[in-house]
Each structure stands twice: as structure tokens, then as C-alpha cells.
Amino acid sequence: MTRVFVYEYLSGGGLVDGDPAASTTLMPLGQAMRDAMARDLLRARLGPVTVATCAAAGPVPAGTQAVCAAPGEAPEVFVARQAARHDLVWAVAPESDGLLAAMQAAVGRSRWLGCDAAAIALASSKGATLARLRAHGIATPHDLADEATRWVVKPDDGAGAVATQVWTSRGAAAADARRRENVGAAAWLEPWVDGEPMSLSLLARAGHAELLSVNRQRIAVDGDGLLRYDGVDLDCVSPNDPRRATLATLAGRVAAAIPGLAGFAGVDFVWHPARGPVAIEVNPRTTCAFVGLSERLGRCLAADIVAARRETLHA
Numbered sequence: 001m002t003r004v005f006v007y008e009y010l011s012g013g014g015l016v017d018g019d020p021a022a023s024t025t026l027m028p029l030g031q032a033m034r035d036a037m038a039r040d041l042l043r044a045r046l047g048p049v050t051v052a053t054c055a056a057a058g059p060v061p062a063g064t065q066a067v068c069a070a071p072g073e074a075p076e077v078f079v080a081r082q083a084a085r086h087d088l089v090w091a092v093a094p095e096s097d098g099l100l101a102a103m104q105a106a107v108g109r110s111r112w113l114g115c116d117a118a119a120i121a122l123a124s125s126k127g128a129t130l131a132r133l134r135a136h137g138i139a140t141p142h143d144l145a146d147e148a149t150r151w152v153v154k155p156d157d158g159a160g161a162v163a164t165q166v167w168t169s170r171g172a173a174a175a176d177a178r179r180r181e182n183v184g185a186a187a188w189l190e191p192w193v194d195g196e197p198m199s200l201s202l203l204a205r206a207g208h209a210e211l212l213s214v215n216r217q218r219i220a221v222d223g224d225g226l227l228r229y230d231g232v233d234l235d236c237v238s239p240n241d242p243r244r245a246t247l248a249t250l251a252g253r254v255a256a257a258i259p260g261l262a263g264f265a266g267v268d269f270v271w272h273p274a275r276g277p278v279a280i281e282v283n284p285r286t287t288c289a290f291v292g293l294s295e296r297l298g299r300c301l302a303a304d305i306v307a308a309r310r311e312t313l314h315a
Helices: 020-044 075-083 096-107 117-123 126-135 141-147 170-182 243-257 293-297 301-313
Strands: 004-008 049-052 065-067 088-092 151-155 165-167 187-191 196-205 208-221 227-233 263-272 276-283
Touching: 004 020, 004 075, 020 049, 020 088, 020 293, 020 301, 049 075, 075 088, 075 096, 088 096, 088 301, 096 117, 117 126, 117 276, 126 141, 126 187, 126 243, 126 276, 141 187, 141 276, 151 170, 165 170, 170 187, 196 243, 196 301, 208 243, 208 293, 243 263, 243 276, 263 301, 293 301
Parallel strands: 004 049, 004 088, 049 065
Antiparallel strands: 151 165, 151 187, 196 208, 196 263, 208 227, 263 276
């Protein structure tokens, strides 16, 4: 019997108190991930499943046990307390402000179901991630700098589209980056890549990756240049699509470049009309693309993720 604790940062109580924007816009995404993970674990029949929740989140899936943080309890303290009561912890948190890294450190390697500390640390920096990928021959936005007509400024440790601004002038983008840095925020500036925004969902282990799905990201830029994430369309590139082989190769190269990727991970990229895939970032955790993917693929990804972890530990 394996006891598993599922923790998703927002639905587990993180950032919601006093932040109505997070509660109304991001909570549904977090809760959907939480519930998909929990239901998949129930299908895997590994053992009891405990799910973190809070007053602002909806009920946990039937068949699981709900648990809440104590009043005033820091997220990493709550997760560490629950980790001691469970055999495995499957956690989702933003990379920003070191949150995901803190969760991994609080849980420890023996119980953590996901990427290792080195992979999380690297992927928590946009600049460091792209430098690593570029060193392994993977195209990144800076390879297209000479043809750029727009530029993007975002937090170097950001997650999703939060605080991501698109500029039509490199000078304006640089000024934005300086303003952020002047108030102590680490900013990242890169050329905008024209093309189709997409993502890869991977099952990673020991420097290798299985490409689970290629997804289409619904991304929009509003009138003020703010980037907005409107969701994801799962598995939109069929096995017969000629792009599929190229993207399977990309998945393998990313895993080789960041060998600490483990379990479910994501790669955001843009399919450029002339250059093909251009990597934007790596997500060292479960992403929104997990929701509904087991059903789409006709398999239990939670069981596969746990099995892959056990194989790696005993290799």
C-alpha cells in the first residue's frame, strides 16, 4: 500500500487569502489539476489518496481524504508535515519565488514525485534554462533576434503568463526590464517568436522522455501588450503529422539537456513557420495539460509516473 498526498498550491491555500484576482482567475486551473491528479491516483489503486484543500477551493474528489493547512501555517511547513504521514507527495507549485524548490526541499527526495532539485533550480530561471537548451543545440528565441519586431519582458522566475508584457520597441522592453530590476525583481527580456504557441507533455526519467502529447496553447495579447493565457487544447498533433517526429526528437533533447526532469513535465515552444520548434521554457512540474490527458490517451498516467519513479530509484 502506498499513501499519496496531492498538493496544488492555489487550491491548497497558497496566495489566495487577500488576493481576489488569484482566487477568481487561477483557482479553477489549480483545482482542475488537483482533481485530475487525485482521480488518476485513485484509478491507479496504489493506496489512500489525501488531497490538500482550503475554504476557497471546491470539494476534493470522492474517494479521497481532504486536509487543510493550519491557520497561519506556511505552505512548505504544511507540505512537510503531510509528507511525514505519506509515502509519496505529488505537488504542483509555481517556480516563482522559489516555491516549487521549497516544496521539493521540504518533502525530500525519497517521497517526492517529480523533478529533482537541480532540474527545478535550473527551470526556475528563464535565462538559465534557455542557455542550457541553446548549449545543447535547441533553438531558442535569441536565435531569431535579428528578425524580431516585438520583444517580451517577464519575470525570470515566472510561471505561466503572469506579468508578461509584449513591446513593439526593444528600447521600451529594455526600459521595462530595468524598471523591474530597480525594484528588486529579476526580469528576462527575449525576442517575440512569431508562429503557433504550443507545448509538449512529457513523461521523463533519467535523461529520457516519452512524448505524451503535443498541445496547442491559447495565448492572446491585449491592447496594452499584456500576455494572457486562455487555456490549452490537448493532443492536437496526431501521430501521422510530419511535425510529430521532430517534436519527439525535441522532447528527447530537452530531457538529455536537463536529466533531472522526472515524472510529468512540460515544454513550451512556438512552431515558427521557417525554423520549426523554438523552445520558450521548461515546466518542471505537472501542468494544466495534465487535465484530461489520461482519458485522452486511454492510460493511467499517475500509475506510469509512479512506476517510472520506482524504476529510476532502483536502477
